[in-house]
Amino acid sequence: MLLPTDLLGEWVLRRTLDDRRAGVQGIVTGTTTLTAVGADEVRWDEAGVMTFDGRATPVSRTLTVRRDDDHAWTVHFADGRVFHDWVWGTSVAHACAPDDYTGALDGDEQRWTVRWEARGPAKDYRLDSVLERHGTRQTESMARSSGTEAPRITLTEPVDLQDWVPGPGDVLTGDRIEGKRIGVLDLAGERLPDLEIEECVIDTLRGDGADFRGLRVHDSIIDTLDAPVLRASSSSWREVRVSGGRIGSGELYDSGLNGVEFVGMKFGFVNLRGSTLTDVVFRDCVIDELDIADAKLLRVSFEGSSIRDAEGSNTRIDHVDLRGADLDRVERLEGFRGATIGADQLYTLAPLLAAQAGYRVD
Missing domain, CATH: 2.160.20.80 (E3 ubiquitin-protein ligase SopA)
Incomplete structure (x- = not known):
């Protein structure tokens, strides 16, 4: 199991919100930073922009992850209230009656995910967060160099099946x-x-x-x-x-x-x-x-x-x-007109592209 101390540093954050009751979706993009503030405490800071229902709003929050005398880690809200136990690869719950919150943390030291589902009398939504270290994926590096954005995959493997x-x-x-x-x-x-x-x-x-x-x-x-x-x-x-x-x-x-x-x-x-x-x-x-x-x-x-x-x-x-x-x-x-190809592919595709454009190569 990965511990908070294994994930210290800055991460690229992408979070999707699927509000099934309202039938709308939102996206949060920004950064997450985990910082050790002591041997038994890690500060979890998030900052970014939420785009929801056509409106963009700056968002941020701070959590704290603390280790107790039994060496178990627990996530706390900024005001000190307990959020949830730190567990990896299995489900975790957050008590907040009358609603039910279930979540899961999973991944590795280069890419990890956080998923939360909320169900209750007035809530039915899902949050999927993907956190990746800068420059860990070749496709993202290529995307940044050309302006072509890489696919945003947020799948978290189902648990408790x-x-x-x-x-x-x-x-x-x-x-x-x-x-x-x-x-x-x-x-x-x-x-x-x-x-x-x-x-x-x-x-x-x-x-x-x-x-x-x-x-x-x-x-x-x-x-x-x-x-x-x-x-x-x-x-x-x-x-x-x-x-x-x-x-x-x-x-x-x-x-x-x-x-x-x-x-x-x-x-x-x-x-x-x-x-x-x-x-x-x-x-x-x-x-x-x-x-x-x-x-x-x-x-x-x-x-x-x-x-x-x-x-x-x-x-x-x-x-x-x-x-x-x-x-x-x-x-x-x-x-695929309008897609991005590489310079090396252009040489291979030149005869085909010329023919599609109506040119004859002699």
Whole structure:
């Protein structure tokens, strides 16, 4: 377990607020500084700007983390009240009736996360904080040098999960699966529109030929997604990591992907027409064809991924980074007009870009 003394120094802070009751989201960007003020005390200072409901407001707070005679650390508010125990990688609670607050701290000495959920008669919101040391990620360094912003991933692995072994017929249309750890979730061929999966860890999800229209996957980790045919139009993916598997033909048009990581995936043809991708990472993936016509892409990167074909018109591109992608075998990149490429890639892509612009190279 990491202790407060392991995290001393200045951190880049990004916090997202999802107020589910009000249906609005906010962002805090700034710095967090942990400073030792004694052998048994660490001051935790935060300062930044909160953008919420279209308004920007300076925010700050100070916490104190103290070690007691039993060598246990506890987080305190500035006025001395106890906030919560310092625990790592598991859930922690803050008593504040009539509301319930549950949180989790996790990560390492280069990147750590803090998550809080509040539920009560007048509250239903979630706070996700990501804290990173300056200059720890190559993609962020590249982004700063070019003005292209890196994706902002705030996923925290779910904790305190209940083991569940679903049997045939256990999952029905419109069901909500929440807080489960599942070995194999085999839904191939099922008709399950409007299915919800929230705060789950799934080793293998089999979805070949299933009807997943309106699917919602939030705050979850899927180790392997096996879907030669994935039918999930108008779906919602928020704070999700898919760590392997394949999608042969994916129908994801009119969908929303926010804070999603695809790692080591094999994609055949993926239809993302009319979809919105915000803070999405494709890492070490193989992508044959992407259709992104009428889609909106904001802070999307393709680190170590190979792309063969990306087509589409009326695509809105902002802070899309292709510099980490393997484009040696690309045949078409029309859908990525406005994306950032590297100087070394420009030489490789020159004939293709000239042809797309209508020039003939002799």
